[in-house]
Amino acid sequence: MTDVVIVGSGPGGVNAAAPLVAAGRQVLLLDYGNEDRRYAALIPHRPFSELRRTDAEQHRYFLGDRFEGIPLGPVRVGAQLTPPRMHILADAAERMPVRADGFAASMSLARGGLGAGWSAGVFPFAGDELRAMGLGLGDLRPHYDAVTERIGVCGAGDDLEPFLPPSPSMLPPLELDSSAEVVLARYQRRRAALNAAGFFLGRTRLAVCTERHRERGPYAYLDLDYWADMDRSVYRPQWTLEELLRAPNFTYLNRRFVRTFREDERGVRVHATRADTGEEESHDAAALVLAGGTLGTVRIVLASLGAYDRPVPVLCNAYTYVPTLNLGMLGRPARDRRSSLAQLTALLRIPGDPGRIVQAQLFSYRSLLTFKLMKESPLAYREGLRLLRLLIPKFAILGIHHEDRPTAGKCCTLRRASAGPDLLEITYHPSDAETKLQQADERTLLRCFRRLGCLPLRSMRPGHGSSLHYAGTFPIAPEGGPFTCDRDSRLRATRAVYLADGSVFPWIPPKGLTFNLMANADRVGTLLARKPG
Amino acid sequence: MRDDIEELRGLEGEARVFGRYLVGREPPDELVERYRAANAAIFTEPVGPEDAALVAFVRRHAWSVSLLDAASGLLRPGNLLRNKILLMAAILETSPAFADDFLPRNTGPLRLLLGVFAHGTVAVARAVLGAVVYAAAIRSRA
Numbered sequence: 001m002t003d004v005v006i007v008g009s010g011p012g013g014v015n016a017a018a019p020l021v022a023a024g025r026q027v028l029l030l031d032y033g034n035e036d037r038r039y040a041a042l043i044p045h046r047p048f049s050e051l052r053r054t055d056a057e058q059h060r061y062f063l064g065d066r067f068e069g070i071p072l073g074p075v076r077v078g079a080q081l082t083p084p085r086m087h088i089l090a091d092a093a094e095r096m097p098v099r100a101d102g103f104a105a106s107m108s109l110a111r112g113g114l115g116a117g118w119s120a121g122v123f124p125f126a127g128d129e130l131r132a133m134g135l136g137l138g139d140l141r142p143h144y145d146a147v148t149e150r151i152g153v154c155g156a157g158d159d160l161e162p163f164l165p166p167s168p169s170m171l172p173p174l175e176l177d178s179s180a181e182v183v184l185a186r187y188q189r190r191r192a193a194l195n196a197a198g199f200f201l202g203r204t205r206l207a208v209c210t211e212r213h214r215e216r217g218p219y220a221y222l223d224l225d226y227w228a229d230m231d232r233s234v235y236r237p238q239w240t241l242e243e244l245l246r247a248p249n250f251t252y253l254n255r256r257f258v259r260t261f262r263e264d265e266r267g268v269r270v271h272a273t274r275a276d277t278g279e280e281e282s283h284d285a286a287a288l289v290l291a292g293g294t295l296g297t298v299r300i301v302l303a304s305l306g307a308y309d310r311p312v313p314v315l316c317n318a319y320t321y322v323p324t325l326n327l328g329m330l331g332r333p334a335r336d337r338r339s340s341l342a343q344l345t346a347l348l349r350i351p352g353d354p355g356r357i358v359q360a361q362l363f364s365y366r367s368l369l370t371f372k373l374m375k376e377s378p379l380a381y382r383e384g385l386r387l388l389r390l391l392i393p394k395f396a397i398l399g400i401h402h403e404d405r406p407t408a409g410k411c412c413t414l415r416r417a418s419a420g421p422d423l424l425e426i427t428y429h430p431s432d433a434e435t436k437l438q439q440a441d442e443r444t445l446l447r448c449f450r451r452l453g454c455l456p457l458r459s460m461r462p463g464h465g466s467s468l469h470y471a472g473t474f475p476i477a478p479e480g481g482p483f484t485c486d487r488d489s490r491l492r493a494t495r496a497v498y499l500a501d502g503s504v505f506p507w508i509p510p511k512g513l514t515f516n517l518m519a520n521a522d523r524v525g526t527l528l529a530r531k532p533g
Numbered sequence: 534m535r536d537d538i539e540e541l542r543g544l545e546g547e548a549r550v551f552g553r554y555l556v557g558r559e560p561p562d563e564l565v566e567r568y569r570a571a572n573a574a575i576f577t578e579p580v581g582p583e584d585a586a587l588v589a590f591v592r593r594h595a596w597s598v599s600l601l602d603a604a605s606g607l608l609r610p611g612n613l614l615r616n617k618i619l620l621m622a623a624i625l626e627t628s629p630a631f632a633d634d635f636l637p638r639n640t641g642p643l644r645l646l647l648g649v650f651a652h653g654t655v656a657v658a659r660a661v662l663g664a665v666v667y668a669a670a671i672r673s674r675a
Contacts (some may be wrong), residue, residue, distance in 0.1 A: 052632040059627040333639035370621040370635045381601035383656035392637035
């Protein structure tokens with residue numbers, strides 16, 4: 001009999017599987033498993049600017065064969081989901097319909113889940129941030145370290161260490177691009193005053209191999225990160241899946257859509273539909289790990305427990321983009337060798353509010369193409385194009401994340417459909433006080449960036465749900481009802497169903513969840529591996 | 534049949550007008566064909582009377598494209614004319630022959646200031662003039 005069935009091959013699923021497989025347990029991973037079979041092979045291993053000048057086929061992957069890479073509406077959620085990444089969201093809206101007024105619910109049925117397009121930021125929670133889960137840093141630290149080694153994380157020991165616990169096995173940091181170099185140099189000169197104001201800046205920790213690591217990398221600075229996984233240097237869950245597939249005690253079944261589970265005295269039975277034939281099938285195991293992504297897992301749990309029309313909480317970090325003009329770049333050329341990934345991370349301790357922070361990443365803009373910025377300008381396109389060509393090297397784009405906590409206005413409810421798939425209804429209405437607080441925090445943060453020579457041009461809020469960091473549906477809590485998880489991430493309404501995605505986080509710091517859910521998934525896998533068979 | 538042929542000719546004309554407007558030269562036939570295919574794939578909804586009138590005006594009076602684009606940027610940024618010009622920009626940008634017209638340029642501070650001032654002034658002037666032409670264009674026949 002299978003020891004553990006895992007649902008989903010995203011960041012949670014594969015990182016829960018890894019310790020189980022290493023411990024010799026029989027693991028079956030069920031996955032829908034959509035992949036890009038159209039574009040990846042078309043993209044040459046050449047730097048972005050060279051490829052732009054030479055590759056006659058570039059329109060296919062930059063714009064898409066159906067021109068799906070040309071966004072003509074308002075600012076889209078997931079602008080980084082370019083044609084080669086669009087398979088990540090394919091089929092999800094049809095299989096898992098959502099009604100969500102003013103909330104962008106992005107779900108994935110891809111191999112690697114939303115992690116297949118992850119921006120690779122690694123932001124481990126600090127001890128005080130884990131306390132709400134009844135966990136300490138000591139509980140997660142070994143799993144942060146295990147995941148760091150598994151996925152390859154690069155970074156530096158710098159001013160961010162008090163906020164982001166360090167790891168012994170980090171790879172050397174990525175080279176900064178010209179714009180970030182200037183900002184960091186300014187920060188070093190004004191460090192004492194900025195630190196006194198609660199502002200700290202350092203290199204972004206990234207799941208990127210800057211050296212050869214587990215048959216991946218090193219990173220080649222081609223600036224194609226939104227388009228391709230060159231040298232597999234940026235971590236994707238698929239890389240761990242490929243390692244797992246070499247193990248004789250690991251089985252991967254794709255084209256399966258898991259609907260429900262049922263428990264009895266012998267274990268757990270998982271019911272799935274074969275995507276290609278519509279055939280129903282079931283799989284038995286001693287334990288089940290659900291890692292289908294927060295919005296996927298909530299459907300499976302609520303349908304399995306018959307908990308229709310019963311709201312559960314939902315969380316998602318609020319997100320704002322702010323293009324700024326980096327004055328330090330005036331008169332400086334921008335180097336061609338670079339990445340499109342986050343260069344620097346800023347953390348601001350909110351003055352007068354101990355424990356509350358805001359986080360921002362600093363990016364440069366180039367490889368998402370100039371026409372997408374032209375669209376955001378009110379100028380005539382010809383003048384807009386000429387101006388942007390001059391200004392793009394001087395732009396620094398900030399992506400600001402806010403924390404999110406459960407409130408009465410944020411919940412989701414599964415509605416039973418008379419025919420076809422059930423409908424997930426999401427209500428997400430943060431209070432006015434929350435929104436005002438976020439805007440005030442942004443003003444404080446942007447004041448600090450002005451002192452670094454970055455003049456904000458405009459704040460763009462793509463809307464609720466746009467950070468894709470969904471969480472909090474079945475939170476880990478020291479005590480709670482059937483729709484909460486215990487310390488081991490076991491759903492209290494069950495005997496042997498464990499959650500290994502964002503579902504279990506009772507609140508989300510403004511840090512990006514992915515690395516933390518991987519570490520928790522590794523913890524779940526490790527705990528299950530230690531349980532007597 | 535005749536309408537289809539006319540529409541194809543209209544799209545071909547648009548592609549050439551927008552190419553000249555954006556980068557100062559006409560796109561090769563291959564890009565014109567790509568523009569036609571993209572129109573068929575993207576603009577599938579029925580067109581409103583104001584949008585139809587603006588596009589028809591540009592087809593008849595190629596000189597007006599810069600003015601109507603500038604005015605639309607202020608008055609109705611997501612209108613059909615702007616979307617069509619943006620589509621042509623995307624097609625040009627992803628063609629090696631036009632890559633350098635879109636890739637960012639490193640410039641010194643003086644040149645940057647002059648560029649911002651010059652292009653900004655031209656954009657504002659076009660928008661002011663364009664508002665007048667815009668008012669006339671949306672009243673013209675589609």
